[in-house]
Every structure is written in C-alpha cells, then in structure tokens.
Amino acid sequence: MISKILIANRGEIALRVLRACKELGIATVAVHSTADADAMHVRLADESVCIGPPPSRESYLNIHQIVAACEITGADAVHPGYGFLSENAKFADILEAHGITFIGPTAEHIRLMGDKITAKQTAEGLGIPVVPGSDGEVTPENALETARQIGFPVLIKATAGGGGRGMKVAKTEADLEEALNTARSEAAAAFGNPAVYMEKYLGKPRHIEIQVVGDGEGNAIHLGERDCSLQRRHQKVWEEANSPALNVDQRMEIGQVCADAMKKMKYRGAGTIEFLYENGEFYFIEMNTRLQVEHPITEAITGIDLVHEQIRVASGGGLSVSQEDIVFQGHAIECRINAEDPRTFVPSPGTITHFHAPGGLGVRVDSGAYAGYKIPPYYDSLIGKLIVHGRTRVECMMRLRRVLDEFVVDGIKTTLPLFQDLVDNPDIANGDYDIHWLEHYLAGDKTH
Numbered sequence: 001m002i003s004k005i006l007i008a009n010r011g012e013i014a015l016r017v018l019r020a021c022k023e024l025g026i027a028t029v030a031v032h033s034t035a036d037a038d039a040m041h042v043r044l045a046d047e048s049v050c051i052g053p054p055p056s057r058e059s060y061l062n063i064h065q066i067v068a069a070c071e072i073t074g075a076d077a078v079h080p081g082y083g084f085l086s087e088n089a090k091f092a093d094i095l096e097a098h099g100i101t102f103i104g105p106t107a108e109h110i111r112l113m114g115d116k117i118t119a120k121q122t123a124e125g126l127g128i129p130v131v132p133g134s135d136g137e138v139t140p141e142n143a144l145e146t147a148r149q150i151g152f153p154v155l156i157k158a159t160a161g162g163g164g165r166g167m168k169v170a171k172t173e174a175d176l177e178e179a180l181n182t183a184r185s186e187a188a189a190a191f192g193n194p195a196v197y198m199e200k201y202l203g204k205p206r207h208i209e210i211q212v213v214g215d216g217e218g219n220a221i222h223l224g225e226r227d228c229s230l231q232r233r234h235q236k237v238w239e240e241a242n243s244p245a246l247n248v249d250q251r252m253e254i255g256q257v258c259a260d261a262m263k264k265m266k267y268r269g270a271g272t273i274e275f276l277y278e279n280g281e282f283y284f285i286e287m288n289t290r291l292q293v294e295h296p297i298t299e300a301i302t303g304i305d306l307v308h309e310q311i312r313v314a315s316g317g318g319l320s321v322s323q324e325d326i327v328f329q330g331h332a333i334e335c336r337i338n339a340e341d342p343r344t345f346v347p348s349p350g351t352i353t354h355f356h357a358p359g360g361l362g363v364r365v366d367s368g369a370y371a372g373y374k375i376p377p378y379y380d381s382l383i384g385k386l387i388v389h390g391r392t393r394v395e396c397m398m399r400l401r402r403v404l405d406e407f408v409v410d411g412i413k414t415t416l417p418l419f420q421d422l423v424d425n426p427d428i429a430n431g432d433y434d435i436h437w438l439e440h441y442l443a444g445d446k447t448h
C-alpha cells in the first residue's frame with residue numbers, strides 16, 4: 001500500500017493530485033523551486049521540500065533532488081503529474097531502483113510510446129488503426145519509393161518528436177528531398193536522433209483522443225473520447241467530451257479497440273491514445289503515457305476520479321470500475337486559462353490583484369491562483385482550468401457563457417476574453433471545426 005505520495009510537479013496539477021491523496025487518506029509531500037515557495041500546492045501539502053532554483057532543469061526536472069526529497073520525507077510513491085518527468089523512462093527506472101513506486105506505466109511502456117515509430121508499430125500490432133505510412137524509418141535511400149506508395153502529400157515526422165515538433169510536409173515529389181533533409185537535421189539538433197518516418201498527410205482532421213486506464217495485469221477500460229481540435233501552435237485551448245463529431249456507436253467501437261489493445265499489452269495506469277479523425281475514420285498518431293491536462297472533462301462525464309484510479313492501480317489495488325459500470329452523462333468543456341494576452345498569446349506573468357472563481361451547478365475550477373499570487377515567469381502560462389458540465393452540449397454552452405461572465409482575474413492578462421468570443425461563435429456552437437479552425441479564426445480568416 002502507498003502511505004505517502006510525493007508530488008513531483010507544481011501549479012494546478014499538483015493541487016489536483018493533492019486533493020485525490022487527501023480523499024484517499026494518503027499523506028502528501030510537495031516539492032517546489034525557490035520561485036514557488038508561496039504556491040498553493042506547497043501550502044496545502046502535509047510537508048514540503050525546496051528542490052532548487054527557479055529553472056525547471058535545476059528543480060522540477062532534477063531527478064536526484066526529487067529522489068533525495070523522497071528519502072528525506074519517507075515518501076513511498078511519486079505522482080509526476082503531466083509535463084516535467086511524467087514521461088521520463090529513466091526517472092521511472094531510478095525510482096524503482098530506490099524502491100519508490102512511480103505512479104504511472106512501466107518504464108518499458110513509457111519508452112515504447114516515447115519513440116513514435118515503435119509506438120505506431122505497437123499500436124498497429126494491437127489492432128489500432130494507424131495513418132497509412134512508412135514501415136519504420138525513412139532514409140534518403142527509401143524516401144521516394146515510400147512516398148510514391150503512400151501518395152502525396154506526405155508528412156515527415158521525427159521518431160523522437162511528438163506533440164507536433166519536427167514535422168515537414170512534402171506536397172509533391174519536388175519537395176521531398178528538402179523536406180526529408182530538413183526534418184532529419186532538425187530532429188538530430190532538437191532530439192539527438194535524426195530518425196524520421198513518413199505518413200499520408202491528412203488535410204482537415206479533428207484531433208480525437210481516447211482515455212484509457214489499465215491495471216497492469218490485463219484488465220483495462222476506456223472512458224470515451226475528448227475532442228482537442230481547438231488548438232494554437234500545438235497548445236490545446238478548448239477541449240470537449242464527448243466529441244461533437246461522434247455518435248455513441250463510433251465512441252464505443254473505437255473505445256473498445258483501445259481498451260482491448262491496452263489489455264493485450266497489460267498497460268498499467270492512465271493513458272491517452274491520440275487519433276486524427278477524418279471522413280469517419282480514425283488514424284492513430286501517438287499515445288501519451290500520463291494523466292493529461294484535459295482529464296477533468298472525462299471525469300465530468302463519467303464521474304470517475306482518474307487520479308484515484310492511477311493511485312489504486314499503482315498500489316496493486318486494481319481498477320474500481322469495469323467497462324459495464326461506465327455511463328457517459330452529458331457534455332463537458334474545458335477552457336485553459338493562461339496568463340497570456342488573448343490576442344497575441346504573449347505571456348503575462350505578474351501579480352493577480354483580484355481573483356474570483358465562478359461556481360454553481362456543473363462548474364469546476366482547477367487552479368492554484370489566488371488574489372495576491374505572483375505568477376512566476378519561469379514556467380508555462382496555464383494558471384487554471386475551467387470545466388463546465390451540462391446535460392447536453394447546448395446546456396453546457398449556455399452554462400459556459402454564464403460562468404465566463406462571473407470569472408474575475410485582475411492584474412494580469414488572461415485568455416478568458418478569447419473564450420467569451422468562442423462561446424458565441426456559430427461554428428463552435430455547431431461543433432463545426434477541425435485542427436486548423438482556431439488558427440484561421442485568430443488570423444481573422446472570414447471564411448470561418
């Protein structure tokens with residue numbers, strides 16, 4: 001059993017994990033950089049340890065400091081949250097070597113999914129539909145033949161990349177050599193690995209992802225999908241569950257494919273299987289082996305606490321629910337509140353002078369912000385998440401409009417005004433958007 005969890009993260013997700021630990025009667029240890037001494041996650045934890053100076057590399061990414069903090073406090077498990085060390089296989093290995101439980105998948109599964117070529121091969125082998133593409137790595141020798149087989153346009157991706165970093169489109173044969181060379185040298189510079197692979201380029205897909213949880217012993221469930229198509233520069237802005245594009249049969253079919261795959265690989269913990277969805281077809285792109293920022297919308301429509309499940313399976317207690325127990329109720333939308341200019345997205349750190357979070361039925365705010373809190377400039381600009389739930393998508397949107405009017409964050413710029421625009425937009429009201437919609441909208445493209 002786990003009796004004390006060290007939370008190797010900061011901000012709203014550290015708070016989120018803390019809340020689950022408290023409910024389960026598990027003691028908590030916060031870690032923080034010197035810049036976060038006044039943070040809410042530090043105040044609410046049972047104990048806290050300063051692990052270094054502001055730069056993440058020297059604090060939240062510093063494995064030795066975090067292991068030392070476990071030893072000092074007697075923590076028997078670590079929850080990594082998202083980002084930072086959450087998908088670092090070496091970290092999972094080191095914790096295991098110290099007899100500390102990593103609340104997440106095995107290091108082997110993290111590695112498998114971290115390499116995008118092996119991830120895709122694994123997914124395909126498990127019966128998950130994938131984007132048509134190269135069989136493994138593409139090289140200057142096999143690129144042309146591969147691209148002709150796939151058909152142009154093609155997309156070249158770094159196997160060590162992910163999340164959109166290091167991709168190059170080749171529209172025609174004439175573009176191929178340059179796209180390949182650029183992709184390979186950028187991959188080598190950014191990730192220390194020049195290996196790239198090739199896929200059919202999909203022009204107007206949606207980004208739909210399936211939430212899964214496994215117990216590591218061959219049991220696994222899916223918790224439906226999230227539509228994360230509304231994004232800017234690979235940063236998600238607005239997510240919803242269910243996807244406006246799917247019906248219940250499609251949901252249960254792709255969900256079952258994913259759950260069956262997780263059973264076969266004996267996956268442990270929470271995971272997300274990412275797809276592009278176009279013309280009624282799903283195409284696997286990547287799998288994330290962590291809890292995601294947008295997990296609360298899944299919690300809203302299923303009533304299942306994903307962090308509880310993560311902790312249960314990490315301690316060998318198994319899942320608390322089976323697939324038949326899961327009922328999808330209503331619709332949920334998450335808005336990411338960033339400390340950024342809502343037009344330019346330039347970060348806006350500084351002191352929050354007034355803070356009032358909205359409330360009422362179907363409203364959840366996950367945030368470590370408070371009046372007087374000074375947002376440090378060193379970390380990502382997410383200061384909170386607004387999650388709204390309604391019985392239908394229409395009710396959810398009506399509620400969101402009301403709730404956005406109530407939310408007060410003064411002293412800094414935030415992305416709240418963007419959501420006030422989006423909630424009144426006809427395409428958004430109709431659920432009629434793809435992965436490029438938001439960038440066109442922000443560019444003032446009047447066709448949207």
Ligand code: MV4
Nearest residue numbers: 131155162163164199200201202207231285435
């Ligand atoms: C693609 C694609 C089109 N075709 N793959 C970007 C993030 C990374 N996870 C995969 N990405 C894409 N892969 C094929 N074969 C378009 C994207 C893409 C994208 C995907 C999801 C969400 C937003 C996106 C924005 C631009 C491009």
